[in-house]
Amino acid sequence: MAAINPIREALTAGRFSYMVELVAGAKTTEEQLVETAAGFMQVPGVLAGSVTSFAGGSAGHDPIRIGAAMQARGLTPNIHLTCVGRDRLNIGNALAELQTLGIENVFAITGDFPKGSKETAETLYDLDSVQLVEFIKEFREQTGFPFYISVAVSPFKYTEPDCAYQYLKLEKKIAAGADYAITQLGYDSRKMRELRRYMDERGLRTPVFGNVYVLPLGAAKKFNKGEPPGCFASNELVAQIQAEVDASTDKGMAARLERAAKMVAIQRGLGFAGSYIGGDHNADRIRWIIERSEVLAPKWEELAEELEYAPKGGFYFFESPKSEPQKQTFWNRVADIIEPANTPPVLKGVITGTLRLIDKSPAAARALESVELAFKQPVFGCQACGNCVLGLMEYVCPMTCPKNMRNGPCGGTFNGQCEVIPEQKCIWVEVYNRAKAAHRVDELKTYIPQRDRSLKGTSSYINYFLDRDSRPEHPQPLIQITIATQAEEQLVKSK
Ligand code: SF4
Numbered sequence: 259m260a261a262i263n264p265i266r267e268a269l270t271a272g273r274f275s276y277m278v279e280l281v282a283g284a285k286t287t288e289e290q291l292v293e294t295a296a297g298f299m300q301v302p303g304v305l306a307g308s309v310t311s312f313a314g315g316s317a318g319h320d321p322i323r324i325g326a327a328m329q330a331r332g333l334t335p336n337i338h339l340t341c342v343g344r345d346r347l348n349i350g351n352a353l354a355e356l357q358t359l360g361i362e363n364v365f366a367i368t369g370d371f372p373k374g375s376k377e378t379a380e381t382l383y384d385l386d387s388v389q390l391v392e393f394i395k396e397f398r399e400q401t402g403f404p405f406y407i408s409v410a411v412s413p414f415k416y417t418e419p420d421c422a423y424q425y426l427k428l429e430k431k432i433a434a435g436a437d438y439a440i441t442q443l444g445y446d447s448r449k450m451r452e453l454r455r456y457m458d459e460r461g462l463r464t465p466v467f468g469n470v471y472v473l474p475l476g477a478a479k480k481f482n483k484g485e486p487p488g489c490f491a492s493n494e495l496v497a498q499i500q501a502e503v504d505a506s507t508d509k510g511m512a513a514r515l516e517r518a519a520k521m522v523a524i525q526r527g528l529g530f531a532g533s534y535i536g537g538d539h540n541a542d543r544i545r546w547i548i549e550r551s552e553v554l555a556p557k558w559e560e561l562a563e564e565l566e567y568a569p570k571g572g573f574y575f576f577e578s579p580k581s582e583p584q585k586q587t588f589w590n591r592v593a594d595i596i597e598p599a600n601t602p603p604v605l606k607g608v609i610t611g612t613l614r615l616i617d618k619s620p621a622a623a624r625a626l627e628s629v630e631l632a633f634k635q636p637v638f639g640c641q642a643c644g645n646c647v648l649g650l651m652e653y654v655c656p657m658t659c660p661k662n663m664r665n666g667p668c669g670g671t672f673n674g675q676c677e678v679i680p681e682q683k684c685i686w687v688e689v690y691n692r693a694k695a696a697h698r699v700d701e702l703k704t705y706i707p708q709r710d711r712s713l714k715g716t717s718s719y720i721n722y723f724l725d726r727d728s729r730p731e732h733p734q735p736l737i738q739i740t741i742a743t744q745a746e747e748q749l750v751k752s753k
Pocket residue numbers: 658659660661662663666667668669670671672675676677678679683684685686
C-alpha cells in the first residue's frame with residue numbers, strides 16, 4: 259500500500275496545517291539542512307518541509323537530493339521544481355527521479371531569473387509554470403504516480419493589470435491540474451481576503467496556504483525595493499520594523515514572531531488551508547508562532563484590521579475603480595483581420611492550398627518567412643519562433659518577455675515593471691490593457707501550450723495552415739513515457 263502523503267491527507271480532511279520553507283542555499287551544508295528539517299517535523303501540525311530551488315535567483319543545493327535525504331529520515335518533502343535552466347527532457351527526468359524516490363509533493367514554479375546570468379530566455383526557459391503544471395499532470399496520468407502539485411499565486415499586486423492577471427493565471431494553473439496553491443509573501447490582510455473572495459465567487463475550491471514570512475529589518479528593506487522578485491513590504495511596514503528594532507534589546511525578534519503568529523491567526527480565520535512559514539529555520543520559534551497563533555485566533559478579525567501594510571493608492575480587485583478600457587489601436591484592428599484564426603472558412607481552403615504549394619519549395623517558404631518577419635518584427639517584436647500565438651496574446655509577442663512566458667506574468671512583476679529588466683514594462687500589462695479594450699479579458703484564461711522549438715525560423719502562416727505548430731487546439735505533446743522509463747533505467751543502473 260502506498261505511504262500516506264500528509265499534505266494530501268490534511269488538505270482532503272480540511273485540517274488547518276503548516277508547511278515550513280527550507281532554503282537550500284549553498285552556504286548551508288546538506289547535513290545541516292536535513293537536521294533543520296528534522297527539527298521542523300517535531301513541531302505539532304507541521305506536515306512537510308518545502309525545499310527551495312534557485313531561491314531569489316541564486317543557485318543552491320539540488321532540492322531533490324535534499325528531499326531524498328529528508329525522506330530517508332521519515333520527513334515529508336515538498337520539492338520546488340522550477341523551469342529555470344530545464345528543458346522538457348530535463349523536467350521529465352526530474353519527475354522520473356522523484357517517482358523513483360517516491361516523492362509526491364512538487365511546487366511547480368517558473369523560478370526567478372538567475373542573478374547576473376548572461377543567458378537568455380531561449381536557453382533558460384523552455385516552459386512556463388502553467389505548462390509545467392500541465393506537464394506534471396500528464397506525467398501523473400501516464401505513469402499513475404500520484405504527484406501532488408502546488409502552485410504559486412500572489413495577491414500582493416497593487417496595479418490593476420498585475421493583480422487581475424495573477425488571478426487569471428491562478429485559474430489557468432488550477433485548470434491545468436494544480437491541487438493547491440501557496441501565496442507569495444506579503445503583509446496585507448485585505449489582499450489575503452481579496453484572494454479568498456475571488457476564489458469563493460468563482461467556486462474555486464482549491465485549498466490555499468498563506469505565506470507567513472518571519473521578517474527581519476534587512477529583508478524588509480530589500481522587499482520594499484521588490485527584491486527578491488515578487489516579495490513586498492510597504493514603507494509603513496519597514497518603518498514599523500525599524501521602530502521595533504530601535505525599541506528592543508532583541509533586534510525586534512519578539513515583535514516579528516508576534517507578527518508572524520498574527521498572520522497565521524488571520525489566515526486561519528479567513529479560511530486558508532494552512533500557513534506556509536518561511537524566514538526562520540529555528541524549530542522552537544516555529545513552534546512558538548503556531549502555539550501563539552492559537553491563542554490569538556479568536557480575535558483574528560481585529561488583527562486583520564491592524565495588519566494592512568500596503569502602498570498608498572494600491573489597487574484592490576473588489577474595492578478600487580477599474581480603469582476605463584482604452585480604444586483598440588489601429589494596428590490591433592488590422593491584426594484582428596489578418597489573424598489566421600479569423601480566416602473566413604471560404605478562404606481557408608484556398609490559402610491552405612497555396613501555402614502547401616509554397617511549402618514544397620524551400621526557397622519560396624524562406625521568402626514567405628522573410629516577408630512575414632519584415633512586417634511582424636517591427637510591429638510586434640516577433641522573433642520568428644514559428645508558433646505564432648499573437649492572436650491569443652493581443653498581438654504582444656511572448657518572445658519579448660525575458661522569460662518567454664506564454665500564459666501570463668511571472669510573480670516578479672513590480673508595479674507593472676519587469677522583474678528581469680526593471681526599466682521595462684512587463685509585457686503582460688499591455689496584453690491585459692488591450693484585452694480589456696477589445697472586451698476579451700476572459701479569453702486570457704486560454705491555456706497556451708509550449709512552442710515546438712524545431713519550427714524556429716520558419717513561416718508561422720505555413721505552420722498554422724498546415725497544422726504543424728503548437729497552439730491551444732493543436733498542442734505539441736509535452737511528454738513521452740519513454741523519457742521516464744529511460745531515466746528510471748539509468749537511475750537503477752547508476753546505483
Ligand atoms: S515581462 Fe513580465 S512575465 Fe516576463 S519576465 Fe518580465 S515581469 Fe516576468
